[in-house]
Amino acid sequence: MLDDFLIRAALAGVGLSIAVGPLGSFVVWRRMAYFGDATAHAAILGVALALIFSAPVTLGTLVVAAAMALAVSWLSTRGHAMDATLGVLSHSALALGLVAISFVPGVRVDLSAFLFGDILAVTWADLAVIWGGAGLVAALIAWRWSRLLTATLSRDLAAASGINADREGLILTLSLAVVVAVALKVVGALLIAAMLIIPAAAARGPARAPETMAVLAALIGAFASLAGLAASYQFDTPAGPSIVVAASAIYLVSALFSRLLPS
Template identity: 65%
Template sequence: MSLLDDFIVRAVLAGLGLVIAAAPLGCFVVWRRMAYFGDATAHAALLGVALALTFNISIFAGVLSVALIMAVTVSALAGRGFAMDTLLGVMAHSSLAFGLVAVSFVPSVRVDLMAYLFGDILAVGRSDLVVIWLGALMVVGLLYWRWSALLTATLNPDLAYASGISPKREQIILSLALALVVAVAIKVVGTLLIAAMLLIPAASARAFARTPERMAVIAMVIGMLSILGGIQSAFTFDTPTGPTIVCVGALLFVVANLVRLVRGQAK
C-alpha cells in the first residue's frame, strides 16, 4: 500500500504545496497593499469553474484562464483614471455572481458549490497533487528568478526606473503568479478563502521579520503550521477543513502580534 493512498497524507501534501507558493507571493501582496486585487482574482475563479464544466475542459485550465484574464485586465487598467478599489469591488463581486449563475446553467453536471467556495482538501487525488506541486514550483521559480527586480519595483519604483526595471512589467509578473496560485488553491481552500491564505501567513510573519527574505521564509513556516494545525483540528472537532485551516492561521496571526506587542513593551 502506497503512502499516497492515505487521503490525510494527500491533504497535507496538497496544503504544503499551496503554502510554499502562496506565502512568499503573499508577502508582495502585503507590501503592495494588493489584498483586494487578490480577492478579485480569487472570486473570478468560480466563473472559470463554470466555463470549464460547460466546455468539458480541466477545472485547473478554466480557473487559470479566467484568473489570468482578470489579473491582466486589472493590471492594464491600473493608473488610467479608474478608482481601483471601486473597480476591483465591481469585478470581484460581479465575477463571483456570474460564476454562480453560470454554474446553474450546467444541469448535466452535478456541482458541489461548497467544495469550490470553501475547498475540499480531503478529496485531493494523486493527479491533483501533481497539478498543485507543478503550479507551486512554477510560482516559486518565477519569484526566485524575479525576486530582486520585484523587490526593487515594490519598495522604490523610482529606483527601479533608474535601474532599468519596469514596475509595470513586474506588476504583470506578480499578477500572473497570483493567477497561478489561485488556480492551484481552489481545490485546497476554495475561492472564498484563497485570499486569506495569501494574506494571513505574510501578515503574521511581519512581526518577526527584519528582511524581506526572512519574512517570506517565516510566512512559509506559519502557513505550514496553519495547514497541519487546521487538518488536525478539523478531524478533532469535525469541522470543515478549509475554513478550519484559515481559522488556525488567524489564531497564529493574533499570537504573532501579541508577541510583537509584548516585545515592544519590554524594550
C-alpha cells in the same frame, strides 16, 4: 497510521504554502489584498466555463483568473478608482459564475467545494498540479526576487536601476492567477485571499528582512495547514475554513508578541 487522504491533504497544504508565503508577502507589501480577492472570486466563473466547455477545471480557473488579474492591472493604469472597480469586478465575477453553473446541463456541482475548498478530496493527480504550480511560482519569484523587491519599494528606484516596474507587476499578476488556480481545491475561492494575506501578515512582525518574512510566511502557512487539518479531523469541522482559522490564530499570537517585545 494516518489515513491516505489525510497524507494527500497535508501534502497539498504544505505544497500550496511554498507559493503563498513569498507571493503573499508581495501582496501585503503592495497592498494588493482586494486585488487577490477579485482574482480568487473570478475562479468560480472559470469553473463554470470549464464545465460548459468540458475542459479541465484547473485550466478554466487559470484562464479566467489571469484574465481578471490582467484586466484589473490594465484598469489601474487608466486612473480608475480601484476600490470601487475591484468591488464591482470581484462580486460580478463571483455572481456570474454561480449563475452560469446553474445552467450547466446534466452536471451536479457541489458549490461548497469550490467556495470553501475540499482538501480532503485531493487526489495524487491534484497533488502534482498543486506542487507543480506552486513550485513554478516559487521558482519564478526566487529568480526575479531582487527586481520584484526593487519595483515594490519604488518605481523611481526601479527605473533608475533599469528595471521595468510594469513587467515585474505583470509577473506578480500572473503568479497570483496560477496560485488561485491551484489553490481552489485546497481552500476554495472565498478563502484563497485569506491564505495569501494572513501568513504573510503574521510573519511581518517578527521578520527583520524581506527574505525572512517570505520564508517565515511559507512556514506559517504550512503549519496552519497541518494544524487546521488536525483540528478538522478531531472536531469534524470543514477543513478549508479550519486552516484559515489556524492561520488567524497564529496571526493573533504574532501580533501580541510583536507588541510585547521591544522594537
